[in-house]
Amino acid sequence: MNIILLHTHDLGRVIEPYGAGVRTPNLMALARESTLFRHCYCTAPTCSPSRAGMLTGMLPHSAGLLGLAHRGFHLKDYSKHLVRYLGDQGFETALCGIQHEAPSDKVQEWLGYEKILGPETAGGDIEGDLENARAVCRYLREPHNRPFFLSYGMASTHRVYPKNGGVDPNYVLPPFPIPDNAQTRQDTAELYQGVMAVDDCVGMVLDAIRETGREEDSIIVFTTDHGVAFPNMKCHLYDTGIGVALMLRYPGNPGKGTATDALCSHLDLFPTLCELAGLQPPPWLQGVSLCPVLEGRAGQVRDELFAEVTYHAAYEPMRCVRTRRYKYIRFFDDLDSFSPSNTDDGPSKTVFCEAGYFDRPHPRELLFDLTLDPVERVNLAEDPQLQDVLSGLRVRLQGMMEETDDPLLEAEYTDETGKKRYRRIPAPKDSIVNRQLCLSPETHDPADFE
Known part of the structure; x- marks a missing residue:
């Protein structure tokens, strides 16, 4: 056919x-x-x-x-x-x-x-x-x-x-x-x-x-x-x-x-x-x-599926596993908030920028109950009743990454102070990637790209 x-x-x-x-x-x-x-x-x-x-x-x-x-x-x-x-x-x-x-x-x-x-x-x-x-x-x-x-x-x-x-x-x-x-x-x-x-x-x-x-x-x-x-x-x-x-x-x-x-x-x-x-x-x-x-x-x-972000306009590595009931998202960089560069410019982005959205931190891990919270706004990663669920989803995500040779497996390391840090996955030499985390809500200056 x-x-x-x-x-x-x-x-x-x-x-x-x-x-x-x-x-x-x-x-x-x-x-x-x-x-x-x-x-x-x-x-x-x-x-x-x-x-x-x-x-x-x-x-x-x-x-x-x-x-x-x-x-x-x-x-x-x-x-x-x-x-x-x-x-x-x-x-x-x-x-x-x-x-x-x-x-x-x-x-x-x-x-x-x-x-x-x-x-x-x-x-x-x-x-x-x-x-x-x-x-x-x-x-x-x-x-x-x-x-x-x-x-x-x-x-x-x-x-x-x-x-x-x-x-x-x-x-x-x-x-x-x-x-x-x-x-x-x-x-x-x-x-x-x-x-x-x-x-x-x-x-x-x-x-x-x-x-x-x-x-x-x-x-x-x-x-x-x-x-x-x-x-x-x-x-x-x-x-x-x-x-x-x-x-x-x-x-x-x-x-x-x-x-x-x-x-x-x-x-x-x-x-x-x-x-x-x-x-x-x-x-x-x-x-x-x-x-x-x-x-x-x-x-x-x-029973499950996976999704990912590594690069868009800027580097912002994250991975998730989703089942019919739960979603687990993990971030693999040293940033604590979302990159403005990766949200397309427009009036709705301007509203979010002016309200301080990109100044707000996000946790390193997110866990959502998609039945009770289909809008994914209540992070349950610290909920003591769901630690078994969280552990299980961590294992599923890790298993997928290992099975598929995800380059982010090499990203995490511990610095001299004992803090977990993340190496950046390199982009191709001829790629255009935003160096800055924060741009004005409506403009992308060519000088900001490498």
């Missing part, structure tokens, strides 16, 4: 099928034809590492993509990318719009796409996304002698958001955990404008799929890289950062039109596509197939 991957930047679950307060009728239509995963999580709430996890089937540190591709980070082995794997299986491979696993000038050389249908778009470029949607539709209407993999990436939901052209900010509710005021409502209204543009693009592509009969021979995936570019979301390991939309549509799906609470990771997409397409999964995959859930043979296929 063909594989059609529809994906967008920085969306999280802010679409109508997940209950968001924005109309997305085309994505609702797709949801009714798909299995919708209510509890899918990315491997990293930052663009390139997240996509590395999804498209190599390995955790970002295993794949080697610890930071942003356009800032000099890259995979250890591009032959392990889904595109190269499918090309080796005889698929025609085509890209239209955003990818974030390789520099823009290396897409065909490193990723191996045979065809580039349209350029990468910038945040808020609605017209660019629409033009790329038209290119995708033209491609779908062409004759194809081989099964194809088509990746269509949209950027309308990435900052800078499009100017609001139809969403009244007086009647929107900023997503949790953003406070409700005039600045954040305007920010949310502009985000919604981008979300609606994504829905329009998806609608165009779905129409072309129906018109060409591709519904009968194609697997259709809709997802995003990570949470929305607001504080406490993108680049954070809270569920608001790692929680993502995932819908799977394919011919004969017995779970069509249903939602599942099965815990799943972006790591699971690669092996799932292999099974649905009748392909032998490659040996490097770290995820599990979701087909038992899709086919109703199992309610769950995993």
